[in-house]
Amino acid sequence: MIPLFDLTRQYSQLRNEILETVDEVLSGGQVILGPWVEKFERELSEYLGVNHSIGVANGSDALVIALRSFGIEKGEKVVTTPYTFFATASCIVRNGGVPVFVDVDPDTYNIDLNQVEKIIKSERIRVIIPVHLFGQTVDFDNLCFLKEKYGVKILEDAAQSIGSEGKIGDRVQKSGTFGDIGVFSFFPTKNLGAYGDAGAIVTNDDELAEQSRSLRQHGSKKKYFHETVGYNSRLDALHAAILSVKLRYLDQWIKRRIEIAKLYQSLFEEYNLPLKYPKIQDKGYRYHVFHQYVVEFRDNSERELARKHLNESKIGTSIYYPLPLHLQKCFEEYGYEEGSLPISERLSKTTLALPIFPELTDDEIEQVVNKIREVF
Numbered sequence: 001m002i003p004l005f006d007l008t009r010q011y012s013q014l015r016n017e018i019l020e021t022v023d024e025v026l027s028g029g030q031v032i033l034g035p036w037v038e039k040f041e042r043e044l045s046e047y048l049g050v051n052h053s054i055g056v057a058n059g060s061d062a063l064v065i066a067l068r069s070f071g072i073e074k075g076e077k078v079v080t081t082p083y084t085f086f087a088t089a090s091c092i093v094r095n096g097g098v099p100v101f102v103d104v105d106p107d108t109y110n111i112d113l114n115q116v117e118k119i120i121k122s123e124r125i126r127v128i129i130p131v132h133l134f135g136q137t138v139d140f141d142n143l144c145f146l147k148e149k150y151g152v153k154i155l156e157d158a159a160q161s162i163g164s165e166g167k168i169g170d171r172v173q174k175s176g177t178f179g180d181i182g183v184f185s186f187f188p189t190k191n192l193g194a195y196g197d198a199g200a201i202v203t204n205d206d207e208l209a210e211q212s213r214s215l216r217q218h219g220s221k222k223k224y225f226h227e228t229v230g231y232n233s234r235l236d237a238l239h240a241a242i243l244s245v246k247l248r249y250l251d252q253w254i255k256r257r258i259e260i261a262k263l264y265q266s267l268f269e270e271y272n273l274p275l276k277y278p279k280i281q282d283k284g285y286r287y288h289v290f291h292q293y294v295v296e297f298r299d300n301s302e303r304e305l306a307r308k309h310l311n312e313s314k315i316g317t318s319i320y321y322p323l324p325l326h327l328q329k330c331f332e333e334y335g336y337e338e339g340s341l342p343i344s345e346r347l348s349k350t351t352l353a354l355p356i357f358p359e360l361t362d363d364e365i366e367q368v369v370n371k372i373r374e375v376f
C-alpha cells in the first residue's frame with residue numbers, strides 16, 4: 001500500500017523528540033497560549049522574515065480574523081480564486097462580504113492576475129485573496145504591481161505554501177510575507193503540520209498584528225475587557241511546542257518533496273506519458289514546495305480510469321478540488337453558472353493528486369508511475 005500521505009512515518013522518526021517536548025509542556029502546566037506559543041511565534045517570524053506571527057486555532061480562523069482586520073463592509077466584494085479549499089472563500093462570507101471568483105491560470109492553477117486587473121478596473125475592490133495553490137507561489141511581481149497601481153490590499157492564503165518563495169524585483173521572500181497580511185494552516189497533512197488543528201497569521205504591519213492578536217482572544221487586549229466581539233481562536237501550547245520541533249526539519253522536508261517532484265517528472269518524461277505535470281524550472285529560488293503533486297489528464301474519463309486503477313492497486317490519490325467554489329450550493333446566490341469559469345471547472349474534472357510526503361521512497365514513486373503507465 002502506498003498512501004497519499006502518511007503521518008506515521010514522520011512520527012516514528014521524531015517520536016523521542018516529540019514525546020520529550022510533550023512531557024515538558026505538560027509538566028509546565030500552561031497549555032493555552034503562553035511561553036510555548038510565544039516561542040513558536042518568534043521562530044516562525046524568524047523563519048519567514050516577518051515582524052509578527054500570531055498563532056490561532058486553525059487556518060480557516062486565521063483567514064476570518066486576517067480579513068476582518070481590514071474592516072470588510074457588509075456586501076463588500078472581495079476577489080479570490082474558485083479553485084482552492086472552501087475556507088479561502090468562506091472567510092469572505094463570514095465577514096459579511098461577497099466573493100468575486102476569478103478563474104485560474106491553466107499552467108500554475110493560481111489566480112489569473114490579468115483577469116483580476118480587469119475586475120479591479122471596473123468595480124470597487126479593496127481586497128484580493130490569492131492562494132499559493134499546492135505550494136506554488138503566486139507571481140508576486142504582478143500582484144505587487146496591482147497593489148501599487150490600484151491600492152488594493154492583499155491577504156495571502158499561504159495555507160499550503162509554507163517555505164515557498166517568490167520574487168519582487170531582485171528580492172526573494174517567503175510566501176505569506178508579501179501581502180499586507182498572510183495566513184498559514186498547520187493542519188496535520190500540511191508541509192508543517194500539527195497533531196490537530198492549528199494556524200497562524202503573519203504581517204509586518206503593527207496595527208493589523210495587534211488587531212489579530214485581540215480578535216483571537218474574544219476581542220480583548222486586557223483580560224475581561226473587550227473592545228470588539230472577537231473569537232476564541234487560540235493556539236494550544238502542545239501544538240506550538242511540537243510545531244517548534246518540526247519547524248527545524250521543514251527545509252529538509254521541502255528539499256525531499258522537490259526531489260520527489262523531480263523524480264515523478266523524469267519518469268513521466270522517460271515514458272512519454274500524455275499527462276500534464278508541473279515542469280520544474282530552475283528559477284534560483286524555491287517557488288514551489290509541492291504540498292501536493294497534482295497531474296492533469298486529457299479528460300474526465302481518463303482521470304477516473306486512473307483513479308480507479310490506482311485505488312485498486314492500493315495507491316492513495318485525491319481530487320483537489322472536485323467542485324470549484326463558484327458552483328457550490330452555499331454560494332448559489334452569487335449567480336455563477338456552469339461554464340462561467342471554465343479553467344477551474346475543467347481542472348476539477350481532470351486533475352489528480354498523487355502520493356507525496358518526505359518519507360515516500362523512490363521505489364514507491366516508481367510503482368505509482370508504473371501503475372499510471374498501465375492506464376495508458
Ligand SMILES: Cc1ncc(COP(=O)(O)O)c(C=O)c1O
Nearest residue numbers: 058059060085087088159185187
Ligand atoms: C488553501 C487553504 N486555505 C485555507 C485552509 C484552511 O486551513 P485549516 O484546515 O487549518 O482550517 C486550507 C487547509 O485545509 C487550505 O488548503
